Amino acid sequence: MKTRFAPSPTGHLHVGGARTALFNWLAARHAGGEFVLRIEDTDLQRSKPEYTRDILSSLSWLGLDSDGEPVYQTQRAEIYSEYAGRLLASGDAYWCHCPQERIDEARRLALENKDKPRYDGRCRDLGLGPAPGAVLRFKCPPDGLTGWNDIVKGPVSFDNGELDDLVIVRSDGFPTYNMAVVADDVSMGITHVLRGDDHVNNTPRQLLLYRALKAPEPEFGHLPMIMGGDRKRLSKRHGATSVLAFREMGYLPQALVNYLARLGWSSGDREIFTLAEMTSLFSLSSIGKSAAVFNGDKLDWLNAHYIKETPEEGLAELMRPFLAGLGLTGLDEGKLQAAAGTVRERGKTLRELAEKAAFYFRGKVELDPKAADKLLTEEGRDILRGYLPALERLPESAEDFDALLDSISRRRGIKKGAAAQPLRLALTGSTASPGLYEVLVILGTETARRRIEAALEFRA
C-alpha cells in the first residue's frame, strides 16, 4: 500500500487537511506501506513557499512523518507533458482553440438558464494543432457510465454525459489539476487515494484518464467533510482552523490527532488513542460516511486528558513559551515543574495552565478587585494578620497546614473555607487557585510574608 497527502500550498494546513493526512498516514502505517507527500504547487499565483513550510511543520508537529522527500509538482513538468503526449497520440486528447471569452460567455449563459455549464466540444473533431493560447482537452466518452467502488461510500457512478471535455494542459503549458494528479499518482505508484469528499466528482474524470492511459487504477476513498456548528463547510469564519493555531492556543498534538481521528472513524466505544494505538486499530472499513461537526468541547476534554498524563518535567517545558508570552522568562526549572504539577488538573490548554501558574512568578500579585472588596474586610485582614506569625516557618505537611486552618476556623467560629480565602487572595491574587499548602511550599515563607503584607496594605 502506498498513500499520499497532496496539499496545495495556497493556505495554512487546516484541520480538514490534517485529518486527510492522518487517515492516509494511518492506512499506510497500519499496512506497513508507504506514505508520501506531494506539494501541488501548480497554481503559480496563489502558491507560496511559506505555506509549504507551514504544512510541513504542521505535519511534523502532529507526528505524521512521510517517506522520502516531498515531491513538488512544479518540478515534474516533463512527466506531465509525457502523459499528455500519450493522450494526444492515442487520439484521447485534442487541441482546442476556443477563445476564453466564448467559453466564459457560454458558462454565464448556462448558469443563467439554470443549466450545468459544459464545454460544447466545438474543436473536438477539427484536428487542430498546437497554437499560442490553445489548450489540450481530453475527449470524454459521450455516453456510458463511469463508476468505482469507493472505500468509504461504496459504489458510486456518473453518467459520462454529465462530464465534458476537460482541459488537461493549460495555454501556459502547465497541466491542470486532474491531469497532474493522475500522472503523479500513476508514476508514483499510489495504490490508495484517500481525499476529501469534495473530490468525488473529479474521480470519474480521473478514472477516464487512467483508462485512456491504460494505467492501473488505485482504490479511491472519499472522506466526509468537517463542518462548523452551522453545518457549513469549516472555514475561517468558524474561528481558528489552522493546525498551527491550535498549537498556539496550547493544544497538544496528541489531543488534536486523537480528536481528528474520532471525526469519522471509530473503534467500538473507545475514545482515547495514541497514534500508535490508532495505527494498529485502524481500518479503512470503519470510516464513517456522514459529515461531522467540529466541536471544540471534546477537543478540550481530550487536551485536558493528555495534559494530565504529561509528567511534570515535560509539562513545565511545554508551558515555558506560554509563560514567556505573559512576560515571564528565565524561570527556575525546579520551581516551574512544581508549579506545573499544581495547575495540571486545572486547565484545558497550556495557555490556561500558564495563566493559572503565572502568580507564582510575578514580583507582586495583582489582587482581583472584586474578591479584595469582599474578603479584605476588617475581619478578613484580621484573619490574614493571624497567618503572619504562624507562617514564619513552613508547615511540615499538608495535614499540618490543615490543622492550622482548623484551629483558626474553630477559634473564630467560621468555616475552614472562610479562613483560607483571605490567605488565598493574598498569595495568589484570586479566589481560585491550587491548594494553599502547595502554594506555600513553592512560594516560600519570605514571599508569602511579603504578599500577605502587601494585601494588608491594599486599598481599593
Place this chain on the structure above:
RNA sequence: GUCCCCAUCGUCUAGUCUGGUCCAGGACGCCGGCCUUUCACGCCGGCAACACCGGUUCAAAUCCGGUUGGGGACGCCA
C-alpha cells in the same frame, strides 16, 4: 438549476452489510449529588436520538421505495 453524496441523543459515534439479544450502548457537553481550604480533578446519578411517509416481514434503527432536510461539485483553482 443539474449531477453526486449523506441522514441514530445538542455534538462525536456504536449498532445497519449478516432484520429479533436495542422500549437503542459509549463519549463530550449539560443538570443533580458526593468528595473538598477555593477552583479544579475524581466518583455516582440524571436528561437526551433511530428525520418523515409508505412497503416487505411473524418481527425493521437495520431491507426496499418515496418525501423532506443537509452537504458537495459544476474553472485554462486545487
